[in-house]
Amino acid sequence: MNNLNVERIEKMRTQNTIRNTAYGLVGQLIGTILSFVNRTVFIYILGANYLGINGLFGNILSMLSLAELGVGSAIIYSMYKPLAEKDEIKIKAIMGLYATAYRIIGCTVAIIGLLLLPFLNYLIKDKPNIPNLNIIYLLFLANSVITYFFAYKSSLIMADQKNYINIINQVCFNFVQNIIQIILLLVTRKYLLYLGLQVIFSFLMNFSISKKADKIYPYLKTGEKKYLDKEIKKSIFKNTGAMMSHKIGGVVVSSTDNILISTFIGVYWVGLYSNYVMIIAMINGVLGQVFTALTASIGNLNAIESNEKSHEVFNILFFMNFWLYGFCSIALLALFNPFIKMWIGYKYIMDDYIVIMIVLNFFVMGMRQTVLMYNITLGLFWNYRFKPWFEALINMAASIILLKKFGVAGVFLGTFISTMTTSFWVEPYVLYKRGFGRPIRPYFIKYTIYTLITIGAAIITILACSLFTKYTILSIVGRGLFCLIIPNVIFASIFLRTNEFKHLQGVVNGMMHK
Numbered sequence: 001m002n003n004l005n006v007e008r009i010e011k012m013r014t015q016n017t018i019r020n021t022a023y024g025l026v027g028q029l030i031g032t033i034l035s036f037v038n039r040t041v042f043i044y045i046l047g048a049n050y051l052g053i054n055g056l057f058g059n060i061l062s063m064l065s066l067a068e069l070g071v072g073s074a075i076i077y078s079m080y081k082p083l084a085e086k087d088e089i090k091i092k093a094i095m096g097l098y099a100t101a102y103r104i105i106g107c108t109v110a111i112i113g114l115l116l117l118p119f120l121n122y123l124i125k126d127k128p129n130i131p132n133l134n135i136i137y138l139l140f141l142a143n144s145v146i147t148y149f150f151a152y153k154s155s156l157i158m159a160d161q162k163n164y165i166n167i168i169n170q171v172c173f174n175f176v177q178n179i180i181q182i183i184l185l186l187v188t189r190k191y192l193l194y195l196g197l198q199v200i201f202s203f204l205m206n207f208s209i210s211k212k213a214d215k216i217y218p219y220l221k222t223g224e225k226k227y228l229d230k231e232i233k234k235s236i237f238k239n240t241g242a243m244m245s246h247k248i249g250g251v252v253v254s255s256t257d258n259i260l261i262s263t264f265i266g267v268y269w270v271g272l273y274s275n276y277v278m279i280i281a282m283i284n285g286v287l288g289q290v291f292t293a294l295t296a297s298i299g300n301l302n303a304i305e306s307n308e309k310s311h312e313v314f315n316i317l318f319f320m321n322f323w324l325y326g327f328c329s330i331a332l333l334a335l336f337n338p339f340i341k342m343w344i345g346y347k348y349i350m351d352d353y354i355v356i357m358i359v360l361n362f363f364v365m366g367m368r369q370t371v372l373m374y375n376i377t378l379g380l381f382w383n384y385r386f387k388p389w390f391e392a393l394i395n396m397a398a399s400i401i402l403l404k405k406f407g408v409a410g411v412f413l414g415t416f417i418s419t420m421t422t423s424f425w426v427e428p429y430v431l432y433k434r435g436f437g438r439p440i441r442p443y444f445i446k447y448t449i450y451t452l453i454t455i456g457a458a459i460i461t462i463l464a465c466s467l468f469t470k471y472t473i474l475s476i477v478g479r480g481l482f483c484l485i486i487p488n489v490i491f492a493s494i495f496l497r498t499n500e501f502k503h504l505q506g507v508v509n510g511m512m513h514k
Helices: 003-046 048-068 070-084 088-123 135-152 153-161 163-188 191-216 231-266 267-304 306-342 350-367 369-377 388-407 410-423 423-436 441-465 471-494 499-512
Strands: none
Touching: 003 088, 003 153, 003 267, 003 306, 048 135, 048 231, 048 267, 070 088, 070 153, 070 231, 070 267, 070 369, 088 135, 088 191, 088 231, 088 267, 088 350, 088 423, 153 163, 153 191, 153 267, 163 191, 163 267, 163 388, 191 471, 231 267, 231 388, 231 410, 267 306, 267 350, 267 369, 306 350, 306 369, 306 423, 306 441, 306 471, 350 410, 369 441, 388 410, 388 423, 423 441, 441 471, 471 499
């Protein structure tokens, strides 16, 4: 590949990343504001018990997504190279396999979901006085099943570095959905209508993106049906087997907290915790747009560039990863409870030690993002396919044992223990050994330095915030300013002369001048 082509590809990759990131951040900001208003109206009209049911059924459906078995991630990985080479025949064949797999998965989720219906009462301790629980659950199930029959085409758009198209589609439908849901709650106070509308808009949003994909890639609907050769199928099935393990481990770790809390402690506590989850989900949504925008470009990079270049970019992205999640973790520690107190009242606040555990898990999970992105785009998930099983077992055992001693905090402590004993070291070890062919010691040294700096910045920031003793709007603004200034000044002063900082500064300056 000549230098001119390399420069052109790198320029296109950068432009796609910037565009996807910009659209993603704006879209997430709009979605966050609407979701926040929606949640506020929901809490004041329906209360904590409905909020708890909302969180519980959401997690049950996340568990049912195990039926997907990692097919999506494995197939998306297989599309990076043919997209880079513009191999339409192979892309069409892969998408044909994808469509068939997702139709089977959708039917499987529907059947398993219906079989679970008689057992719902066993998952709810101190069952609240909420009518039509079975119908509520069925609406959640319908909302989940719909996505499998249409949304798979959005993966092709994302893999082709055009995720901004998905974002525009999602923002438009979510905007209208949230507005109508808020009006419905205010006028009717009916939870079933609220959920029914959600199902309708899920269908419309997924149907719309499916039609857009057909227009962008007309070859998907033209000509005779294409089939993959045995070697590619074998590779996809192998990667699917590996991703199945990762899917199971990921869902068990992320989706069982609410189920355990509901079963052993009570659905009311699920309602309290769900407010913290919502705020973290909003932040993860914003940060996730950055990494989602990067994923396809990193997949393209890894498909055509050397390991040396790939590792160089990894170090820059890992530094960015630390800065984003370190800053957000500090802000959450300082602002979580003051904000919730001002927003919906003192009775929705959880104890400080519980908040610390929630934020600790947020930081540890967040620091994995760059490693996970590289492992997925390099197709390395097969090399640590057994890790998620150990992670899931440790998480379940530790959470159940510790919740009996420490209550809600024990559930989150169990999650932390399972992450630190598995994902924390296994994922980067595989990346450095199989992906980069380098010793892993420098990675852990960087991780330790980044973590210690985050802890130091957090202590200084929280001490400064303690000057505000009351939970008022003015005090939250003051705390917010301290959170914005202190960690970023500390990070910048320490890393000002590093290559990673200089590179990121150049990227940010480039975005500001576009």
